[in-house]
Amino acid sequence: MSSASATLAVWASAWLAGTAAPDDVLDALAPWSEAHDVLAADDGTAALTDLPGPGTTPTSTTLLLAAVRRAAPRGSARVVLPAPGDVRGLPGPGPFSREATTAGEGVLFPDAGLGVVPSPIADGVVRWTVHAVPDSGPVPEYVALNEAERDLRGQVRNAAAALSYMGVARHRPGVREEIAAALRGRPRALWPDGMPPQALRVLQQADEVDAILSAANGDAPGGALSASAAVARSDALRPIASAVRVARRAAVAEAVRVLVSVPRT
Known part of the structure; x- marks a missing residue:
């Protein structure tokens, strides 16, 4: 996406x-x-x-x-x-x-x-x-793709922990299906031949984490967060969102580097 x-x-x-x-x-x-x-x-x-x-x-x-x-x-x-x-x-x-x-x-x-x-x-x-x-x-x-991917994987674990801590899964039993449906509903990006496989993998992982973030940002049906809970949620999710942006920038930068270095035919 x-x-x-x-x-x-x-x-x-x-x-x-x-x-x-x-x-x-x-x-x-x-x-x-x-x-x-x-x-x-x-x-x-x-x-x-x-x-x-x-x-x-x-x-x-x-x-x-x-x-x-x-x-x-x-x-x-x-x-x-x-x-x-x-x-x-x-x-x-x-x-x-x-x-x-x-x-x-x-x-x-x-x-x-x-x-x-x-x-x-x-x-x-x-x-x-x-x-x-x-x-x-x-x-x-410069952020190496290996570094961005490693950090993103760590943030996947953090995201899961944050969802559990904030009770998202408890209040919304179908949250996993919600995340999967969100991913299916997003535009399917087209990429050039020669796109680095690792860049594609990192972009896909970033999309998955982004979908988890969207689920975590949604309030439980019928309820609203207190001000302190909203601040706690924002603090917990901020580094995860940052890792997603870093990973996407690193993946695009690597793709551009590879594609522009291909000899003209």
């Missing part, structure tokens, strides 16, 4: 490296929404990219790809998955960082000086808002 931003970061990087076609990128985005459109965040970005600006008719993701390629023909992308209090990977204060934090995701094209943030604007429509990001900030700290 991962996220629409992870999908765009991986596929756009493969396309820029010459190992995927533009239509491959568009097809990969399809599970996330029936339609995708693109709009520049402001008039300055519109002039810079030749994309439509505020108050005009949105364009397609095809023209977004064209704008990225004009700016950086051999660049790549990186996913950002910020949350309040966790701004790792963001370029610094500004509209892109603010919108990405609100959405919980975004894509930076550091070489192109652009960042995009997806958001649903109507049933079946996702809009990618394009921002000029002239300074993408420092290169994010």
Whole structure:
């Protein structure tokens, strides 16, 4: 499942490296929404990219790809998955960082000086808002996939313990089925040939832990948490959510590294 931003970061990087076609990128985005459109965040970005600006008719993701390629023909992308209090990977204060934090995701094209943030604007429509990001900030700290996977496995145990501690399973006997159904109902991400198997495994594990988090965040039917219990739950789940974000970023970064290093045919 991962996220629409992870999908765009991986596929756009493969396309820029010459190992995927533009239509491959568009097809990969399809599970996330029936339609995708693109709009520049402001008039300055519109002039810079030749994309439509505020108050005009949105364009397609095809023209977004064209704008990225004009700016950086051999660049790549990186996913950002910020949350309040966790701004790792963001370029610094500004509209892109603010919108990405609100959405919980975004894509930076550091070489192109652009960042995009997806958001649903109507049933079946996702809009990618394009921002000029002239300074993408420092290169994010490298996290080895082995390390991310090991931490994520540890957090699976922590998540199970947290569910037990907070009585989720006791108050909701069907919680395991609920988690499985949530996983089945999520979009099935498409990935390029040559995607590193370990990266795929870590993304799948992250999705599973994320589904557990969603279950743990749900109140028992007919009841509400006290303020102190809500704080305790938030404290217990925060490091687990952080591990999920770290694992997803590490998996996408490794996939991008591998895919852009493949020789052009």
